[in-house]
Amino acid sequence: MDFTFSEEQMMVVGVVRELLADRCTPADLRRLMNSGDARDADRWTAIREMGLTGLLVPEAAGGLGLAETDLVQVAEACGYAALPEPLVEHAGVAAPLLAAFDGARVGEWQPKVAAAEASIAVGHPANPFVADADSADVLLLVDGGALHLVEKKDVTMVRQPSIDPFRRLFRVAWTPAAATLIADADAAKPHLDKALERGALFAAAQGLGLAQRSVDLAADYARERQQFGKPIGSYQAVKHLLATVQVAIEFARPVVHAAAAQIGAGDLHARARVSHAKLAALGAAEQAARTGIQVHGAMGYSWEVDVHFFLKRSLALAGAWGDEIFHRQRVADRIFGAPLGPDQTFARGEAA
Amino acid sequence: MKLDYTAEQDAFRQEVRSWLEANVPAEKLASFDTAEGFEQHRAWERTLASGNYGMVTWPTDYGGRGLDLIQWLIFEEEYHRAGAPGRVNQNGIFLLGPTMMEYGTPEQKARFLSAMAAGDEVWAQAWSEPQAGSDLAAVRATAVRDGDDYVLTGHKIWSSRAVFADWAFGLFRTEAGSERHKGLSLILFPLDLPGVRVGPIPQIDGEAGFAEIFLDGARVPVANRLGDEGQGWHVCMATAGFERGLMLRSPARFQAAAAHLVELAKQHDERIDGTVSAAVIQAAMDADAYALSIYSTASRLIAGGKIGAEASCNKIFWSELDVRLNRTALSILGAQAELLRDAPDAADDIGHWLDAYLFSLAGPIYAGTNEIQRNIIAERVLGLPR
Ligand SMILES: Cc1cc2nc3c(=O)[nH]c(=O)nc-3n(C[C@H](O)[C@H](O)[C@H](O)COP(=O)(O)OP(=O)(O)OC[C@H]3O[C@@H](n4cnc5c(N)ncnc54)[C@H](O)[C@@H]3O)c2cc1C
Numbered sequence: 001m002d003f004t005f006s007e008e009q010m011m012v013v014g015v016v017r018e019l020l021a022d023r024c025t026p027a028d029l030r031r032l033m034n035s036g037d038a039r040d041a042d043r044w045t046a047i048r049e050m051g052l053t054g055l056l057v058p059e060a061a062g063g064l065g066l067a068e069t070d071l072v073q074v075a076e077a078c079g080y081a082a083l084p085e086p087l088v089e090h091a092g093v094a095a096p097l098l099a100a101f102d103g104a105r106v107g108e109w110q111p112k113v114a115a116a117e118a119s120i121a122v123g124h125p126a127n128p129f130v131a132d133a134d135s136a137d138v139l140l141l142v143d144g145g146a147l148h149l150v151e152k153k154d155v156t157m158v159r160q161p162s163i164d165p166f167r168r169l170f171r172v173a174w175t176p177a178a179a180t181l182i183a184d185a186d187a188a189k190p191h192l193d194k195a196l197e198r199g200a201l202f203a204a205a206q207g208l209g210l211a212q213r214s215v216d217l218a219a220d221y222a223r224e225r226q227q228f229g230k231p232i233g234s235y236q237a238v239k240h241l242l243a244t245v246q247v248a249i250e251f252a253r254p255v256v257h258a259a260a261a262q263i264g265a266g267d268l269h270a271r272a273r274v275s276h277a278k279l280a281a282l283g284a285a286e287q288a289a290r291t292g293i294q295v296h297g298a299m300g301y302s303w304e305v306d307v308h309f310f311l312k313r314s315l316a317l318a319g320a321w322g323d324e325i326f327h328r329q330r331v332a333d334r335i336f337g338a339p340l341g342p343d344q345t346f347a348r349g350e351a352a
Numbered sequence: 353m354k355l356d357y358t359a360e361q362d363a364f365r366q367e368v369r370s371w372l373e374a375n376v377p378a379e380k381l382a383s384f385d386t387a388e389g390f391e392q393h394r395a396w397e398r399t400l401a402s403g404n405y406g407m408v409t410w411p412t413d414y415g416g417r418g419l420d421l422i423q424w425l426i427f428e429e430e431y432h433r434a435g436a437p438g439r440v441n442q443n444g445i446f447l448l449g450p451t452m453m454e455y456g457t458p459e460q461k462a463r464f465l466s467a468m469a470a471g472d473e474v475w476a477q478a479w480s481e482p483q484a485g486s487d488l489a490a491v492r493a494t495a496v497r498d499g500d501d502y503v504l505t506g507h508k509i510w511s512s513r514a515v516f517a518d519w520a521f522g523l524f525r526t527e528a529g530s531e532r533h534k535g536l537s538l539i540l541f542p543l544d545l546p547g548v549r550v551g552p553i554p555q556i557d558g559e560a561g562f563a564e565i566f567l568d569g570a571r572v573p574v575a576n577r578l579g580d581e582g583q584g585w586h587v588c589m590a591t592a593g594f595e596r597g598l599m600l601r602s603p604a605r606f607q608a609a610a611a612h613l614v615e616l617a618k619q620h621d622e623r624i625d626g627t628v629s630a631a632v633i634q635a636a637m638d639a640d641a642y643a644l645s646i647y648s649t650a651s652r653l654i655a656g657g658k659i660g661a662e663a664s665c666n667k668i669f670w671s672e673l674d675v676r677l678n679r680t681a682l683s684i685l686g687a688q689a690e691l692l693r694d695a696p697d698a699a700d701d702i703g704h705w706l707d708a709y710l711f712s713l714a715g716p717i718y719a720g721t722n723e724i725q726r727n728i729i730a731e732r733v734l735g736l737p738r
Pocket of ligand 1: 236478479480484486487509510512513562714717719721722723724727
């Protein structure tokens with residue numbers, strides 16, 4: 001039983017945090033937003049050069065062959081920066097999903113995707129729209145449960161504006177063909193299921209980062225802003241609002257980390273833990289963002305101040321990869337359907 | 353990160369489970385806030401000690417087994433799973449014991465720890481005073497040096513289980529004219545000493561669960577001081593760290609309660625609506641989150657890390673989840689919920705939920721109120737100005 005991250009894992013996340021603190025400031029976010037571009041090309045290059053995009057891809061397929069616990073804190077760091085580029089979905093979901101299949105068509109794209117020389121988007125049945133379809137070279141799309149690898153030139157897309165200015169959602173139309181098929185429904189299902197678990201886990205991890213950023217921004221402001229001749233952060237009403245959110249974060253974090261460590265089991269317990277992680281972390285993220293707005297007063301309601309970026313990302317991620325109703329039901333399935341009690345914290349069941 | 357038990361940890365769990373199955377009393381003990389119940393609980397502590405289970409994390413020299421925090425969590429899980437009696441000596445084993453391990457002299461450890469682990473000496477905490485609650489640094493009780501003795505004078509209050517306990521650890525002013533956090537010392541005194549009078553205070557349920565302690569010239573040897581003279585505040589804060597942090601309320605307690613709540617919900621399935629059902633699910637999730645957090649902290653401590661102000665987050669989380677959990681049970685019980693344990697027509701364990709709910713209301717108050725914990729988080733974790 002060891003619930004700590006390794007030195008190497010801490011080192012990797014340290015590097016990512018540093019890069020994002022430098023290259024993904026709120027000013028950078030605003031610059032990208034105003035440009036209307038899908039991504040900041042220089043930043044995406046810098047991120048790719050860190051070599052993390054193939055982290056979950058097996059070594060035999062040109063990846064690092066690492067596990068979710070190696071990526072979970074990176075995803076937190078991406079949430080903390082509200083990173084617009086899709087590092088988390090690429091490394092956490094899309095690249096390992098593609099690498100799970102073989103064949104000539106897969107072989108053509110897979111190494112490029114693992115290295116992020118090519119971009120990939122996933123149209124997963126859990127999500128109504130396809131994120132980042134416009135900057136993808138290829139798309140993994142599902143038709144009747146079967147998985148297809150489709151080139152961008154073979155699809156049409158309609159943008160669906162999201163509250164999150166950096167989220168690029170599309171309705172994608174395409175025609176399934178034998179040539180695009182990479183796995184029939186039976187072969188695709190376990191991997192699509194796994195993609196959902198990973199999507200939800202890493203959304204949760206980003207939620208932790210978003211939540212902490214909202215609290216940190218509000219605490220910074222509360223130290224500076226003066227009313228009645230004192231910093232507003234000296235008032236208990238303000239202190240207690242922020243402390244309450246910090247408690248919510250502290251009790252979401254270990255759930256997210258445990259979910260990362262247990263996701264591989266693929267059983268009832270692992271699924272429930274992923275769902276718990278997502279509910280707790282995105283719940284904390286939204287509570288933190290709302291509190292952040294309150295602590296900033298009218299500033300918090302303005303476009304000028306950065307807190308709204310973190311609210312909007314939390315709202316977007318709360319519904320992605322299974323919404324609250326879906327995840328609460330999965331927790332209920334575990335709570336009501338398997339033995340519960342103090343000795344069951346790390347229980348295992350049969351993989352689905 | 354590897355969230356699996358080792359074979360050795362599994363074997364330990366089995367050992368604890370078998371021992372508890374053979375030894376936990378079949379009949380529920382009377383409340384330890386009654387004279388009869390207190391002695392029943394003391395007898396249980398002796399049984400525990402006979403199995404070498406008094407405090408498994410302590411060194412073998414002091415009646416422990418020298419086990420690590422993960423094994424302690426496993427012990428606690430089995431303990432609460434078995435529905436074993438509450439620990440009447442919790443202030444001794446969970447608070448004073450760890451503090452003594454850190455600050456005690458070899459003589460103090462030899463004198464007190466084994467007797468503590470064995471339940472031979474049950475301890476009360478004597479910190480609060482009528483004018484010093486949240487503002488503990490306002491304590492006025494004095495310990496005046498007279499030769500090799502301290503002479504104790506003052507009025508302590510809200511001391512849990514002091515009515516029947518044997519010893520108390522108290523916070524006293526040892527430096528005349530000192531103020532606030534300075535000049536305080538932690539002093540151990542027997543509750544049956546001449547010059548010590550204990551007055552029971554009935555709690556919300558009518559039982560004498562706490563007491564006030566009047567000290568009027570009681571004499572204890574200087575050797576009863578724990579830690580250096582004038583360092584009492586520092587020593588108390590170490591104790592408070594254990595209290596809020598890890599020991600006092602182990603996650604297993606809430607996981608067992610959540611499992612019972614889920615059973616209750618299943619029994620009343622036909623009348624539960626979505627709101628109650630969501631509250632049940634939330635209670636189970638919260639108990640689970642608390643357990644994961646403590647496992648994570650335990651791992652970190654084993655790896656050489658420290659516990660800091662985040663202990664305040666723990667205290668808020670478990671106390672508030674406990675209130676919600678027990679209140680949800682009352683919602684499920686509906687019109688039956690108000691029945692006391694001994695109501696002739698009350699079904700088996702209905703009254704248990706009412707007791708648990710009432711007791712949960714104290715959680716946000718003792719061990720430092722949740723308002724104070726929120727101040728601590730805001731100031732020490734988030735760096736907001738005082
Ligand atoms: C069941 C139970 C068992 C106990 N057992 C023991 C024991 O064994 N030994 C012992 O020494 N003590 C014990 N206590 C006492 C406990 O430590 C105190 O009750 C606690 O520290 C609060 O002090 P108080 O009751 O004087 O409340 P007060 O300090 O008077 O507080 C009253 C209210 O004001 C709020 N408040 C006070 N100061 C502030 C502030 N600065 N900011 C915001 N809000 C504030 C509090 O949060 C609270 O809501 C026990 C209490 C209970 C309920």
